[in-house]
Amino acid sequence: MRIIIFKRPSWRNVALWGILLFVMLAYRENVTTVFSGKLKPIYSVNVNTKSIGLTFDISWGEKTAEPILDILKQEGVQATFFLSSPWADKHQELVKRMVADGHEIASHGNRHIDLNTLGAGEIEKEITSAQQVLEQITGKQVRLIRPPNGAYNNKVIATADKLGYRVIQWSVDSLDWKRPGPSAVVNNVLNGSKAGSGAKPGDIILFHASDSAPDTVQALPIVIRSLKSKGNTLLPVGNLLSEATSTWPPESNLKEEPSKPQ
Template sequence: MRIIIFKRPSWRNIVLWGILLFVLVAYRENATSVFSGKLKPIYSATVQTQSIGLTFDISWGEKTAEPILDILKQEGVHATFFLSSPWADKHQPLVQRIVLEGHEIGSHGNRHIDLNTLGALEIENEITTSQQVLERITGHSIRLIRTPNGAYNNKVIATAHKLGYRVIQWSVDSLDWKRPGPGAVINNVLNGIQPGHGAKPGDIILFHASDSAPDTVQALPTVIKRLKDKGYSLIPVGKLLAESSNTWPPESNLKEEPIAPAN
């Protein structure tokens, strides 16, 4: 018969385990996510409708936004515009036109920098600074954000969620900012950058209305017509989320109460 002798753990090990337990308790919500890597933005939604989210990012320029608004008005389509606050502050009449014509406004941050390079307090300052500017101009509550360059990590998602935001990415990328030509932009949306991955219900399409994407103006009417011909409806992201039963990836389905970010 073997006799198993359990050794008493050393005081050093007890202290280390105590510290780890304290950290897990103090930051239990965010710690779980950090260790499991399960904080994600929303790329698409599960819907029982034929709806697709249409989005435009704007961070600079004034030549592209107005023609895009003209096209959307002519087609009777509404979208979400993610605006950087310095651009919005500089182009207030244009922002007010976006709102008056029934489009949704989301935040594209303050400075156009990767938020995942910042500490939690800096991230919070970037988000709240942009929010104050956008809400002052639009008179609407801002609760959707697309981070600059789509950059994120657990800290970015948790901080945004703490502030009441949903972080929005995209599942269909037009790559219009690369200026590939209108035909390529149309193909990227309708058929996908990889064949067979074109826009379908629940997807979120990324366009830019900055002057860096002049091809969008020429491509957009064809994209809208082809998607309408398939029976799809192009709508703002907020409306798409209201129609959805859940979002993708599963890690983007954060619980209702805010998650406390790590400092």
């Protein structure tokens, strides 16, 4: 008969396992990210239509937003504006015009800081404080958020989800904030940095309507007319989600029945 003798684990192994357990419990959101990578924002969607999401971020500035609104009205296009709440509070008439023109208002947070550097409580405060300002100005429900600088982690997405938000990124970047010139902005959207990576149905395009992106005003009409000429429809992200059969990446977890903006 074989006798199996189990050796008592060394104190060093016990200590190491104890430390690992402590880290997993204390930082479970980040551990989830490392081991599963499940929580992702929405970068684009799969659609059976020729719809493309058009979005603009605004966190500061006085000059660019109004000309962009004029262009969108002239072209008969609605978009999603991700607004920092301090900017929105300072420019309430422009925000009300956005709503009157049929645009969707979404959150770009309160302070323009990387949410992934904050604790869950601080993230929740950033989201809810911005929500209060935006909903008070617009009279509309705000349930889409784009984190400042696109910075996120599991904690950001889990907290946003708990508050009923979807975290929205982008799949086509105009890079307008780099001020490369209007023609470069047009090329970034229509053709992309790699061959075949330009805007197509289901994509979400990122522009800025802050004063950091003066080239957008000249580039936008060209982009809109070119995409329209190919049979595409430009619309707010909320409407795009309502047409989606799924979102990308799959971990972005599209809810069962997305609703159009109110």
